[in-house]
Amino acid sequence: MSAPIDLGVYYYYGPKIYNLSPMVKQITWSGDIAEAGRKCEITLLNTLDGSNQYLSLEVGKTVHCSKNHTIFFRGVIFATSINQKGEMVLSCRDANHYLTKNEDTLKFTNQKASQIVSTICKQYGIPVGKIEDTAYVIPRLLLRSKTIYDMIIIALTETRKKTGKKFILTNGADGKLNLTERKNQVVRLIVSEGNNLISASYSESIEEMRNSIRITGKAGEDEKGVTVGSPTTIKNFGLMRKKEHEAEKTDAELKPIANALLEELNVKTREMSVEGVGDTSIRSGVSVQIS
DSSP states (O other): OOOOOOEEEEEEETTEEEEOGGGEEEEEEEOOTTSSSOEEEEEEEOBSSSSSBSSOOOTTOEEEEEETTEEEEEEEEEEEEEOTTSEEEEEEEOGGGGGGSOEEEEEEEEEEHHHHHHHHHHHHTOOEEEEOOOOOEEEEEEEEEEEHHHHHHHHHHHHHHHHOOOEEEEEOTTSOEEEEEGGGOOOOEEEOTTTTEEEEEEEEEOTTOOOEEEEEOTTOTTSOOEEEEOHHHHHHHOOOEEEEEOTTOOHHHHHHHHHHHHHHHSSOEEEEEEEEOOOTTOOTTOOEEEO
């Protein structure tokens, strides 16, 4: 017989901490690798008549959720609602969400994406945890009227295009932003049939494949530039070319960029959708193993 799970929800109001656990009916937390941070919705019974609350829960205050006394979500209440049954819903977001709530125009010269992330987070008060070195120095980035999240994604995309390395943003249980290279992750969970797998589906596609890359540079967009390709996949699937322009690069500098982009795009897209038993250690962007 498995041990009971102890889920806790705590509300911070100044120096006071309130245990909301006895009122909680349901907790739903989720994340998406294409979004800045994670969200959590907490449904609780905080009224008898639908209006008068036992405890006044305010937007802007901090909550954290724990499983067996280990915190798995820490965030800020961004919205509250109460239905006719007297059920209250707290819609919470982690600290990474503030990356989408600030817009600015910023210029960066000869900085790595990891340095840009650290600079932006310090300037806007985003708590920072582990920031891995992205290595590639971006010569110049002028980012006008963009959210600071978009700025970070542009810097990481520029790094990926030049090096082939993919970095992702996450937010830890301590509420701090982390930047990690995807391949460096340790598998956090094994999902297998007969254990914790509920259902799964698998698909394969060449819709996003590009097996030839042409990049033009300083000589101009109408010049020959550099073209690389994969004879094998061109023969098997037909020619699918991507064209880009790097105005500040010579043809010699374009070759490794084109090769890195070809290596990234010259692949079949394989996707698996898995439904499994909930595990609070898993966040969007982390690696799992499917059997």
